[in-house]
Amino acid sequence: MxxxxxxxxxxxxxxxxxxxxxxxxxxxxxxxxxxxxxxxxxxxxxxxxxxxxxxxxxxxxxxxxxxxxxxxxxxxxxxxxxxxxxxxxxxxxxxxxxxxxxxxxHTSDAHPWFIESRASRDAPRRDFYIWRDSPDGTPPNNWRSVFSGPAWEHDSATDASYLHLFSRRQPDLNWADxxxxxxxxxxxxxxxxxxxxxxxxxxxxxxxxxxxxxxxxxxxxxxxxxxxxxxxxxxxxxxxxxxxxxxxxxxxxxxxxxxxxxxxxxxxxxxxxxxxxxxxxxxxxxxxxxxxxxxxxxxxxxxxxxxxxxxxxxxxxxxxxxxxxxxxxxxxxxxxxxxxxxxxxxxxxxxxxxxxxxxxxxxxxxxxxxxxxxxxxxxxxxHFTAIEDYRDIETLNHYHSVVHSGEVAADEVLRRIGVRSRDNARTPMQWDASPNAGFTTGTPWLAANPNxxxxxxxxxxxxxxxxxxxxRRLIRLRKEHPVVVHGVFELLLAEHESLFAYTRTLGHEVLLVLANWSAETVEVPLPASAAGVGARPLLGNYPEPEAFGVLRPFEATITLGAAS
Incomplete structure (x- = not known):
């Protein structure tokens, strides 16, 4: 350990x-x-x-x-x-x-606590959740759920509404109890x-x-x-x-x-x-x-x-x-x-x-x-192309809400969720090139990325x-060089449109990180002294580094030198 x-x-x-x-x-x-x-x-x-x-x-x-x-x-x-x-x-x-x-x-609405809470206004665990009177089902206020729609769900059994900041099936717990x-x-x-x-x-x-x-x-x-x-x-x-x-x-x-x-x-x-x-x-x-x-x-x-x-x-x-x-x-x-x-x-x-x-x-x-x-x-x-490809409740609720209201055209909504949907992160882990990426021998709950x-x-x-x-090499650097864990951060070139440059300094050591966030070759407007005295390369994502001062498309370099 x-x-x-x-x-x-x-x-x-x-x-x-x-x-x-x-x-x-x-x-x-x-x-x-x-x-x-x-x-x-x-x-x-x-x-x-x-x-x-x-x-x-x-x-x-x-x-x-x-x-x-x-x-x-x-x-x-x-x-x-x-x-x-x-x-x-x-x-x-x-x-x-x-x-x-x-x-x-919050819990699920299927949790025993909530099942008891909603049973009656006098239930022992009634106050485990946040209830408000809501005659005729009118929401207590105009709060909106993170997952679209009102943040209150009316429950006819007790003619009251419970708070759910997320899905209606995720009632919020009352931590004041x-x-x-x-x-x-x-x-x-x-x-x-x-x-x-x-x-x-x-x-x-x-x-x-x-x-x-x-x-x-x-x-x-x-x-x-x-x-x-x-x-x-x-x-x-x-x-x-x-x-x-x-x-x-x-x-x-x-x-x-x-x-x-x-x-x-x-x-x-x-x-x-x-x-x-x-x-x-x-x-x-x-x-x-x-x-x-x-x-x-x-x-x-x-x-x-x-x-x-x-x-x-x-x-x-x-x-x-x-x-x-x-x-x-x-x-x-x-x-x-x-x-x-x-x-x-x-x-x-x-x-x-x-x-x-x-x-x-x-x-x-x-x-x-x-x-x-x-x-x-x-x-x-x-890069899904149809709403039927998605499984995420946030994505689906948003799509149906804005398409139904006419706020945004369906094809534009699909483009937007294609950029930001949580399902982008939830496609099966890609283990190998076999069908379904080696994730399952069955039908995956969410389709594997074709790539x-x-x-x-x-x-x-x-x-x-x-x-x-x-x-692996990045993680190893963390184990080998205390400056990666403990060094003080300083941002360089704060307004540069393409370069993320910063130093980490610990005692007499200075770590210089240079990263080109663009698909173009970029000159680095820093003197070589920014890397410290006797700087040596620790890691870079191109096989052979260029001379100091130039970064190729999406190139990153890490050097270690002595603080001057």
Whole structure:
């Protein structure tokens, strides 16, 4: 195992497994725990330290497992608790750790807590969820769900509406009820006692709602889509720090567990409070600021070309803002984001160059890098052409909502979701060139990307010049050079339209990272002294580097020198 320091996660690289799409062992078209176990040597070869397992709990599957009906068990389509134990043991035996996805802002409407809550107004667990009177089914206010439509669902059994910030089948828990918090603590303790090494916490900054929500005159907000309509009353609410400190003190203290909180809408200043060690809350947060640089006025499904200077300013703001205070998580891909090589690079003839350039730009920043399954292969967007190809509830709800209303023509909506749909990240892992990419012998729940005949793990592992082996070298640099983990960040050439350039400095060492985010050759307007005294190349994504001062299309270089 990694060194038993309490902050072991600072030196780690995390690999996210989306179980439905990773490896199917039984031919039913859905990935499972035995399939993951079969691929552990692949993860060891890659060199990652931690596996983050997206939800594998029992679930009706309304939101691909993020609607949980039982927290202390395994969905039969993924396997059994005994399979989970084998996965835990297999990872630990290979020196890797396992963190679970903690989804406790909401449950499924099939969870026993909610079934009891909705049974009557006097039900013992009525207050486990957030209910409001809604005569004639009129929503209590004009909040909109993240997944389209009202954020309230009327329930005729008690003539009241419950809050669901996501799907109507994902009722929000009422964290103001002490019993809810105790139940969550018990769930966390159960998994940690079983051998989990920490948690990724889904939308954890949503758990404290403004008390005005519970009054009969909760303030209406300006009409808006999704999060914009409820953000002032939900995001980073008045008791969220209290709840997280309580969680730490009751469950996490002394265990050395890793915690990362997904936090849409969090600011740098708020993240300092969430991640400052002395505050006893979280190790790090997932923030979304840099993931919104290509969102237009209509949000993610109104994509616009991104500005590299804007992206750099965002990343730099978080690098400098958390320096000496907290810790960054580093990511460009996950199960909720399109493939970065299609989004920020080129998924055509320069796919390998752009995938490795993006990896360099990210992994040399200060923080803990997260690799999403297939990212290490340079997997691309799916480029689906019909709405019938999609499975994601957010995508489907958006399509039907705007097409039905006539806001946007159907073909334009298809183009937009083709750029940003979450299903781009959820196509099956591309293991080999065989039918269905070696993911399943059956019919996959979501179609495999046709380019799996060229882009796949079997070919990548066999090719020393592949994206896969470049990731291995990046991860190795993190182990070999403390400056990669601990060095102070400084952005260079902040307004350059094509170059991402920065240094990391630790003591007498300076690491210089240069990355060309364009398909053109670019001159680097920096003196050679920027690389430090006696600089030597550590890694580059072209076989032979050019002379200092020129970067070829999507070229990236890392040099190490002595600070002058």
């Amino acid at each position: 990694a060194a038993e320091r309490a902050d072991w996660w600072r030196e780690s690289v995390v690999y996210q497994v989306y179980p439905q799409s990773f490896q199917d062992s039984d031919g039913d078209g859905v990935g499972d725990l035995p399939g993951i176990i079969d691929r552990l040597d692949y993860l060891r070869l890659l060199g990652v330290d931690v596996v983050w397992l997206s939800p594998v709990y029992p679930s009706p599957g309304d939101d691909n497992g993020y609607d949980i009906s039982e927290y202390c068990d395994i969905n039969p389509q993924f396997g059994t608790l005994a399979d989970w134990d084998r996965l835990r043991d297999g990872l630990h035996a290979r020196g890797m750790r396992l963190i679970m996805d903690l989804v406790v802002n 002490t019993r809810v918090r105790t139940a969550v603590h018990d769930i966390m303790t159960w998994w940690l006692d079983r051998g989990a090494d920490g948690f990724r916490m889904d939308v954890i900054n949503f758990i404290s709602k403004d008390p005005a929500l519970l009054s009969s005159d909760a303030p209406a907000v300006e009409a808006g889509d999704g999060m914009a309509s409820f953000a002032p009353y939900v995001l980073n609410g008045p008791r969220v720090h209290e709840y997280l400190r309580e969680m730490h003190d009751m469950v996490l203290a002394g265990r050395g567990a890793m915690t990362v909180g997904e936090m849409p809408g969090v600011t740098v200043e708020q993240a300092r409070d969430y991640t400052a060690p002395q505050r006893r809350e979280l190790n790090m947060v997932f923030q979304f600021e840099h993931m919104e640089v290509d969102s237009g006025p209509g949000g993610k499904f109104d994509p616009v070309p991104f500005s590299l200077p804007s992206l750099k300013r965002s990343l730099a703001r978080w690098q400098t803002g958390l320096e000496g205070h907290g810790w960054n998580s580093l990511y460009l891909n996950n199960h909720d984001q399109p493939r970065s090589v299609s989004r920020f690079g080129s998924d055509g003839t320069l796919r390998v160059e752009s995938a490795t350039m993006l990896a360099t730009s990210l992994h040399m920043l200060k923080g803990t890098p997260f690799v999403y399954q297939g990212e290490e292969l340079g997997m691309t967007n799916a 799996h005949t060229e882009v796949n793990a079997e070919a990548a592992v066999a090719d020393p010049g592949s994206v896969f082996h470049y990731y």
